[in-house]
Structures are given as structure tokens and as C-alpha cells.
Amino acid sequence: MVDAGAAPLIAWALVDADGTVLAEHESARPFYAASTIKLHVLLAALRAVDAGDIELDATIPATRTFGGVDGSAFTLAGDHLDPTHPADGTPVSVRELLVRMIDRSSNEATNTVIDLVGLDAVEAVIEELGLRATRAERRIGDAAAIARGFTNETCAADLAETMRRIVRREAGVPAGPCSKAGLVAGELGTTAETETFVGPGTTAETETFVGPGTPRGSGAPWGPKAPARKPGPGLLSPASTGLALDALRAQRMRVILDVLPEGLDAGSKSGEVDGFRHDVAFIGDPCSEDLRCLAVMTSGLTLAEADDTIRRTARELLGNLAD
Template identity: 50%
Template structure:
């Protein structure tokens, strides 16, 4: 089954954004350009879910019945099938912990888990996190596979700059500067959970260019015509940690991976093999 996603890109493009530990831009090209986000939206969903848990609005220890059926923008149920499915996901009705849904959403990019978390949260919670981070190119407007929402023009998109900003805020005590709040976006326990799930990533791209011994965590995303990755590189508690986001369009997967890993080697020679 073909995933309902977005129109194929009409040109090849590569954008990147590299941030230091304080969020200063070390290197960027086309970093503000919006791309269809593919599974990188799961980064924003994770951060929104952790914030909801901190506010007592989501219980990460709760057991919920697994499902592949969700309500679309037209109010009708739709069921994920074919390319959407993760063969390791619990069968419908089997109990699964909310914390496990967050892990599956990131480490194996489970669409079932992502939609389930969005159903528990609501798209409004993700929009609030996007606003608090002042992300200029990010829109999370629909569940994955919601053909009705896609037909209405709803999309999920982001930029390399927004991905890098969100990853840094997920793993470092970054203040919510746009609102003037001195508190970090996430509490220490939430940042530690985020680091763990990013570090369990089963589908890395950026990390394939790193030398042994470099700590990293990432969230990749891909559909036909688009391939992206964002990663923290180094000890998140150390002064030398950096965050790199690379987004590509209009390339075959092997070429996109070559361009992404080539940027890693060019921008971060001290970390690469």
C-alpha cells in the first residue's frame, strides 16, 4: 500500500544546520527551507508527550490497548495497513505501556505508535510545543496515513534549523527563550528519557559516518523523494556536544545517504571514521 504523504519534490535539494551546545549556528545552508518532514515529526511529538507527562496530562506508565485504527480529519476511522505497519508492534487490543509507545515511535519509527501517541495528546499539544520553541517552518497538522486530512491540505513539514533546535532542547537544558521563561523546555528526567530513546535508534544515517566511541542519538525520516536525519553528537552533558540536522529531497535513498554522511565528514572531521 502506498503511504499518503505529499507531492514528490520537483528538484534535488540538501539543507543542513549544525548547532553548538548553546544553540549557536556553526554551519548552515538552506536551513530555514521547509521540507516534507516524513518521520522526523516524531521528534516534535516526543517532546510534546514528555511535556504533557510533566504537566500530569499523560501517564507514561499507563497501559493502553494497542491499535492500528484512528479517527481521521473527516471524523471517520481509518486503519493503518501495508507500508505503515511495524511487524513488531503489539496486536490490536494487547496492552502496551505509553512509555513503550514513545520508544517505538523513535527507535523503529513506528507509525502505529506515533498515531496512538497523537490520539492521546491531540495535535494541539504538538502545536503548543512548536510555538514555545518558535519554530518557523514546522507544521504537524495530521496523523500519519490520514488521507482525509491530506486531501484537505493538512501536512507535516519542518526545516533543518527547526529539527536541530528541537533536538537540542530535547537533550539539553535549553530555556524556552521565546516566552522569556528561565526554565528549560524539559525537566532532567524527561531529557534523560529522550536521550535514551534517541540512543536506541535502529535506523541511523548521520551516525553511520561516526568513529567508534562517539555517543549519539538520532531521529531519521524518509518517504519516496525525501530522506532526513537529525542527531546529537557527543555527551549531551558536555560542552562539546553538537546537533546536526540534514534534510534532502529529490534523490534516491543511496545518494541521499551519501550526501548526508559526506556532510558529517566535512563538518565534523573530529568525530568521523
């Protein structure tokens, strides 16, 4: 992971429908994940739905207060808050929480889902995907966990593969979920993703990120590129794939999506904290061999500079798929 105050860095990975790397640059370098880690939380939750451990229509009281790693409670505040999140105590369905976590990057929804499935379940899907630089070690805004060095990080190669595995239905699996189901039509505004935290008795502070972890499967920083993975069955049921696709298509925080022509099937998940800006998108029909998944990660740039860099990179890499 790169210090936000360091020289600007950019990494990217572009993969096709079967996971073959089409283009990459520093793709195994770990960065602070920001809200892109919510893709892994989504996958863990939908796996639990498919296993029958969670009901999408079950309701949970909305809250902005969560348990920290030290056992004390912390309450999200300031830039962490989703202004459209239901008032504390209001029943919210699991389905709505999953959508809010992706389309507007709600931190309240994310922490609630983590409480529902557990961080161990998120780490389990990371292991199942064979991701080398991804770790999900804490809830968003947990000051005690941050102080102890717990982090959430990933790399461009891992993000592109995660997106591919979430949206892709492999050979022999019905293609029905790849059509738009309209599950999230008409949703509301956006949420800032700046990582500030407020602990009990403290004022808001900006997070700092120190010390990269060692990528999985590598004894050296950013080790050798992993071989392309063989196609297998889809990770999710048709219904869960459909929910994920619709939430990604409804993305409010558009970066890569802004360079794509109208009518092209696409969806994305971005992440941003001070000094870090990332975006990962699927481009094209997920049921088609023409599917592409692109992840671009940056550090050391202003938000405007980073977004310009990500869009320019997407145009260059996607060629005639871009506008």
C-alpha cells in the same frame, strides 16, 4: 516544501550547545517532515508527563485504526506498519509507545500518542520553541487530511534546534539525566517509514505533497534567519530527558550515526518518504559544551543517494568528530 519530483535539494544546519549556528545551507527552507515530526510529538508527550497529565506506566490498547480528520476511521497498512507492534487490543504502556515512536519510528505508536495528547499540544510546543517552518497538522496515514492539504513539515534549522532543546540540560539544572539509563535496551527490529496510506475501501497509494506553508514569523518564503536563542532551563524533567536520550541513542535507522566513531555519545531521528530523506542527530555529551546537533534534509534523491549525501555532508561538517 519541495515537490519530490523536483531537482535534488539539500539543506543542513549545525548548532552548538547553546544554539549558535556553526554551519548552515538553506537551513530555513521547509521540506515535508516525514518521520522527523515525531520529535515534536515526543516533546509534547513528555511535557504532558512532566505536568502530571499522563502516566508513563499507564497502558493503552494497541491499535492500527485511528480517527481521520473527516470523522471516519482509517487503518494503517502496508509500509506504514511496524511488524513488531503488539497485536490489536494488547495493553501497551505509554513509555513503550514513546520509545517505539523514536527508535523504530512506529507509526502505530505515533498516532496513538497523538490521540493521547492532541495535535494542539504538538503545535503548542512548536510555538514554544519558536520554530518558523514547522507544522504538525495531521496523523500519519490520514488520507482525508492529506486530501484537504494538511501536512507535517519542518526545516533543517528547526530540526537542529528541536533536537538541541530535547536533549540539552541548561546551566543550573542537574546533569544526571545525561547519563545512559538503559531504558530501551534490547528492543526489536525496524519499521519502514514510507508514507503510503489506506483509507476505507481504498488500496494503498503513495502520498504526494503540495504547496508549502508560510514559515512562522516570516512574510516571505524561508525569511531571515532568526537570532540565536538565549540559554534557558531545560524543557523537560531529568527523567523525561533521560527517556528521550535513551530512545534516540537506540535508533535503528542510522544515517548520521554511521559516520561517528564507536563510543561517541550520539542519538538520532530520521525520516523518509518517496523523494524525501532527512536525519537529525545529537553528537557528544548533552551535558557538555562540546554538544553538537546536526540536521540534514534532502529531496529529489533515491534513498541510497540521499543517505550517501547525508553521510558525506556529516563527515564534512563534523570534521574530527566523524570517523
